[in-house]
Amino acid sequence: MKSLRFLQELPGLVDGIRKQRDLIIANILLIGQTPSEPVVKKSDELEIENININLRKKLFIERLLEVGVGESSVDAHGNPIGLVKGKGNGNSRKGIIAAAHLDTAIPITDEVNYNVGVDTISGPGIIDNSVSIGILISLPEIIKNLDLGFSMDVFLVGFPDTLGKANLSSARNFINSWPFPVCGAICLEGAELGRLEYFSDGMIRAEISCDIPMTTGWENRFGVNAILIINEVINQIMAIEMPQRPKTFITIGKISGGMKHGDLALSAALGLEIQSSSDSVVRSLYSRIGDIVESIAFENRVALRLSKISDVSAVRLGYDHPLVKSSIKVLNALEIEPIIGSSQSEMSLFLGKGIPAVTIGLTHGENYHMENASIEIEPLFRGIAQLLGIMMAIDRGVCDE
Known part of the structure; x- marks a missing residue:
């Protein structure tokens, strides 16, 4: 494995990052x-x-x-990309990708106000x-202020359409059309600090909807209940032997139905x-x-439909890959306990194309996917140092071994 002498310098970077607290918070709020x-x-008169x-x-x-990131633009698929030029690549564009999705688990359709406390920032979508x-x-400013230099180009990428029915479409289109060689990629998620994922399980997310056909408002008052139909679906799914x-899981994470306490649910x-x-098991x-x-x-004469929302293929980088080993060393140098798990993020697409990622x-967070979600500010500085450390490892060629 390449020499990672910079590891001993990482704890010192945390102090330098902490001094840029105002910059970091301002950009998070922006x-x-x-x-x-x-x-x-909208115009003044017309929509x-x-x-x-x-x-x-x-x-x-x-x-x-x-x-000052002059080469910043939107690609043909709508992904915003910024290039922080490296010192040693010339025009080869061989580089590092740092990416995150722009969409949020709770869709935000209007301006919101985040609450900034001494130790936390809270508001919808802050974690995810x-x-x-x-x-x-x-x-770019953090790298400049810390006087860090990368030999490779660093590409900063935002993916606007990844969650839910978008099914990672932004990332998929980006990766399939990216013209330059990539040494390694890092995908960012808000929480938890220590999260380190280098493999993806196969996955299908789906929705099952039930609608009761009716022609008049009273026809179904003592008839079929859509909620009970969905309940029977759940019972039969839970009876499937795994x-x-x-290792295989079926998780039922959402359920909805009905309009009024005293009426049978029509949907x-x-x-x-x-x-x-x-x-194949999935x-x-x-x-x-x-x-x-x-x-x-058929048995209940109702409209019951199964719809696939998104899917990801199983793919693995491997614990013994130098990028994984180096990432763990970076976390250890910052006294961050690694939390290993499967990721269904954009990372799986990079791995599927043979790009180490x-x-x-x-940072740490609470109330995931809720209106009052919050993150802790202080751990964020180590989280950024962790990101820079993994970028430095890639820059020193660990992915080329």
């Missing part, structure tokens, strides 16, 4: 308080319905240009994933995720659930 969903462009603007994407580019974008657009190996839905290290279970849905629909968390 991005985080801006809508994560495209907004309709132009067919022109949507992603304000976060616009701010991403504007902020990088303001701090506004803090990561705030750090990305802070990196293999002990490979209901659930969201689930199938996850396994085997793609596909088999999805087919099995499809059979369950079809049989219950890891996903890391930047």
